[in-house]
Amino acid sequence: MAGDYYETLGISRDASQDEIKRAYRRLARKYHPDVNKEPGAEDRFKEVNRAHEVLSDPEMRARYDRFGEAGVASGAGAGYGSDFGDMGGFADIFETIFSGFGGMGGTTSTRRRTGPVRGDDLRLDLKLEFREAIFGGEKEIRIPHLENCNVCNGTGAKPGTGARTCPTCNGTGQVRRATRTPFGSFAQVSVCPTCNGDGQVIEEKCEACGGAGRKQETKKLKITIPPGVDNGTRLRVAREGDAGSRGGASGDLYVYLFVEEDAEFQRDGVNILSEITVSYLQAILGCKLLVNTVDGDVEMTIPAGTQPNTVIKLEDRGVPRLGNAVSRGDHLITVKVDIPTRITQEERELLEQLAHLKGESTGKGGLEGFLGKMFRG
Numbered sequence: 592m593a594g595d596y597y598e599t600l601g602i603s604r605d606a607s608q609d610e611i612k613r614a615y616r617r618l619a620r621k622y623h624p625d626v627n628k629e630p631g632a633e634d635r636f637k638e639v640n641r642a643h644e645v646l647s648d649p650e651m652r653a654r655y656d657r658f659g660e661a662g663v664a665s666g667a668g669a670g671y672g673s674d675f676g677d678m679g680g681f682a683d684i685f686e687t688i689f690s691g692f693g694g695m696g697g698t699t700s701t702r703r704r705t706g707p708v709r710g711d712d713l714r715l716d717l718k719l720e721f722r723e724a725i726f727g728g729e730k731e732i733r734i735p736h737l738e739n740c741n742v743c744n745g746t747g748a749k750p751g752t753g754a755r756t757c758p759t760c761n762g763t764g765q766v767r768r769a770t771r772t773p774f775g776s777f778a779q780v781s782v783c784p785t786c787n788g789d790g791q792v793i794e795e796k797c798e799a800c801g802g803a804g805r806k807q808e809t810k811k812l813k814i815t816i817p818p819g820v821d822n823g824t825r826l827r828v829a830r831e832g833d834a835g836s837r838g839g840a841s842g843d844l845y846v847y848l849f850v851e852e853d854a855e856f857q858r859d860g861v862n863i864l865s866e867i868t869v870s871y872l873q874a875i876l877g878c879k880l881l882v883n884t885v886d887g888d889v890e891m892t893i894p895a896g897t898q899p900n901t902v903i904k905l906e907d908r909g910v911p912r913l914g915n916a917v918s919r920g921d922h923l924i925t926v927k928v929d930i931p932t933r934i935t936q937e938e939r940e941l942l943e944q945l946a947h948l949k950g951e952s953t954g955k956g957g958l959e960g961f962l963g964k965m966f967r968g
Contacts, residue, residue, distance in 0.1 A: 596642035596655065604656070607709050607842075608647065615643040649707070707839035710737065713832040715846050719816065721853035725885055725910050727818035734812060734844060737805040737833040743797035745838070747804035752795040757786035764790040789837075805834050814846060819861070819913035824848045855883065861910045861920030868927040869893055884908045884922050891924065899928040 597604050600614040621627060622636040645651045645663050654662035713736055723730075739745035748754060756762040760783035767780045782788040796802030814828055825847050832842025850858075857864040867882055877895030881888045886908060893903075902925050909920025934942070946952075 596645055599638050599642040600646065606646075607711075609708075611643065611646050615639065615647070619643075708836045709839045710833035710835040710842035712842040713844050715844060716849060717846050718849050718851060719820070720851055721856060721858075722885055723816065724820050724848070724850040725818065727816040727820065727911075727916075729813050730816055732812050732814060732846070733809055734831065735807055735809045736831070736844075738808045738810070739834045740797060740800035740804055740806055742799035743804060745804040745834070745836070746793075747797055747800065747802040748793045749795040749797050752793075754791040754793050757783060757790055757792045759783050759785035760790065762790040764788040804836060812844075816848070817913060818911040818916040820848050820850075821858070821913075822848070822850050824913070856885065858910060859923075861912055863909045863920070863922045864925070865922070866925045866927055867891075868929050869897070871928055871930050874899075874926070874928045882924060893926065897926055897928075899926070901926045 597606070600606075600611060600618065602610055602614050606614075618639040619636065622632045622639060624633045624636060627636075645655050651663050713734065715732060715734055717730065717732060719730075740747075743750060746754075757764075760766050764783055764786060765780050765788070766783050783790075786792050793802050797804070800806045810831075812828065812831060814826065816826075820826075825845055828844040828846060830841045831844035834841050855865055863885060865883070867880070869878070869880070873880075873893060874897045875895065877897070878893050880891055880893060882891045882905075884905065889905060889908065891903060891905065902923050905922040905924065907919045908922035912918045912920070
């Protein structure tokens with residue numbers, strides 16, 4: 592049974608045609624039977640060749656992505672030893688992977704690049720405020736990318752003109768010269784420098800894009816930030832990357848999010864952490880206080896006898912879970928107790944009376960010890 596073609600080439604399922612081509616060249620160099628004499632190299636070479644044959648053809652790749660091997664079985668190509676005129680044949684292998692070595696004796700056919708090329712993916716780093724990351728919302732961004740020229744509709748030719756066959760390569764998109772290698776005599780093939788592999792040259796270039804067919808534009812976009820995103824969250828905006836060439840699809844835009852720190856709150860996964868300071872009397876007697884949360888002020892009860900560094904939980908006041916905004920974490924509040932270093936004479940007298948009732952000694956260091964015992968219950 593055939594393995595996964597993407598795994599065979601060591602690429603992701605959304606790899607571009609350029610990435611497929613690079614992976615193919617690298618592996619074919621490594622496993623070609625004329626180079627690698629190790630057992631199993633020829634079989635591996637056949638697998639790489641077959642994977643490239645399917646994934647380099649947009650139509651076959653689409654069928655493979657949808658139906659697997661069954662969707663492309665009728666188009667199966669042979670590996671090493673097949674008809675040299677086939678995509679997977681010996682001749683094209685050298686022509687396309689060995690940095691331009693064509694078939695033996697220079698008799699191979701060449702193939703110009705006429706198919707559509709997908710545009711490049713783009714990356715944008717976006718900073719969010721603490722609360723924006725928690726609750727999400729819409730953000731307007733500006734992204735510079737390549738767009739198809741609206742004057743020439745992406746052809747690169749001046750309106751009313753067209754392209755002609757490249758005189759340097761006669762339309763093949765490639766130029767070659769004979770050379771000798773340790774494997775014999777080969778034709779070294781390289782991309783035509785005049786037409787850059789297209790096989791055609793533009794008679795009169797479009798003045799708006801200089802013949803490129805695309806030009807740099809800055810576009811405003813509104814993107815939706817889902818609730819609960821965090822540092823490093825990646826959002827994919829389909830078809831907002833660079834425009835493709837020769838009618839190829841646009842690439843995608845990937846937005847990487849970075850969340851600014853907050854002066855009051857910290858985040859621990861889906862939980863929010865903060866601190867509150869109460870007086871020693873509030874800690875001893877208990878009280879109700881308004882505390883700040885990401886949702887606004889919330890009344891919280893400090894139980895009588897609360898010890899320093901006690902953590903009180905406010906349920907469902909934390910961060911929404913990414914992808915399930917109705918479920919939220921908790922807000923965890925650490926209670927700090929403020930013990931005064933100086934007190935008035937009246938306060939001292941009252942505290943000494945309380946110490947006397949508790950049977951505690953007073954004097955230098957006595958008050959601190961007395962309060963400490965009270966907090967320990």
